Amino acid sequence: MSAQNISCLLYQAEQQLLQRQLSDFETLLADDFIEYGTSGQIYHKQLLMDSLTNQNQKGDAGIVISQFHCVQLSTDLVQATYQTKEPLNKNRVANRSSLWRRYQGQWQMCFHQGTLVSQDQE
Template sequence: MTDTEDAVDHVIDAELRLLTPEVRCDADEVARLLHPGFVEIGSSGRRWSREEMLAALGGMFTEADRPRAREVDAARLAESVVLVTYLTEHPGRRVRRSSLWLRDVDGTWRLSFHQGTVAPGADEQP
């Protein structure tokens, strides 16, 4: 496996772990994964700062209703940048997501930017 494949696999794993209640309820783990300059544009259009996200994550969902990721893809855009795109589905909601991960000088990958856009439902035409 190449360094690029290793980086992409590592970032995809980290991204998907952020969808689990176990990680979302662990403020220290989420803080390790989010870049200090993290920003999210949520599917509602709301802008979230790192501090707002850390405060809100714990109670967002349980294992039974957590989003399920499909169509996961990633590309290394530069030595220290990986773009992850995917679709999440959970009851009554589909969201297209994209995330930019940056590698710090110490080699740690951290989520810097995330955006979610509501997608048409399974019974709607795209």
Template sequence: MKANYLEESLFRELEERLLQPDVRKSAKDVMDLLADEFIEFGSSGRVFDKQQIINSLQNERIEPLTQRSITEFKTLVLATGVVLVTYRVVKYISDEQPVHSLRSSIWKLTNARWKMVFHQGTLLRES
């Protein structure tokens, strides 16, 4: 079942927060959004836990003119308090070709707060 409009808007806002450079650089902000049991299957093929993601985002080099946009955003309620979101991200870096990726995340309601427990990014060759 698809999440209702308000829930879908909330999940889109949460996902967009994780794309913002100031949030990505803030260990506290990232810690607040990720569950302790968080795991990510990265586009590199590597598997990351919460602390590894926080560390890598602290060291992430962000180009000054980098912009990311979300398209094709969808939600699916898997169970009470568990939601799957899927979408595409287009990353623009100044004059370079845009980078496209498919993204999926699972969010779980814990202590009245939504936390991401899983994320996967897959790079696409298409433009």
């Protein structure tokens, strides 16, 4: 698979995760997934899945991805970096980085970090 194809595939996977569907979290997040969120909280796969089940939080909240870029670190490891803007959350902007690992032929996110850049004051 070419670098461009991997980049397109992972962009689509990142977009899917923004839809906050339990089935996507089950397949696209590795079992050992860890996230350092923009809030400073640390999240694991099961915690995120439980929050979807318990709070019924679904939908992408209009989050827009820009400046998406992938770097292949090894045959089975890719870093995706990008910026998000959340129009429904005071236009909050965050820089984001994800590590995607190919496991048994499928790409799964094993790490994610979001760093808050700005937020409109209202």
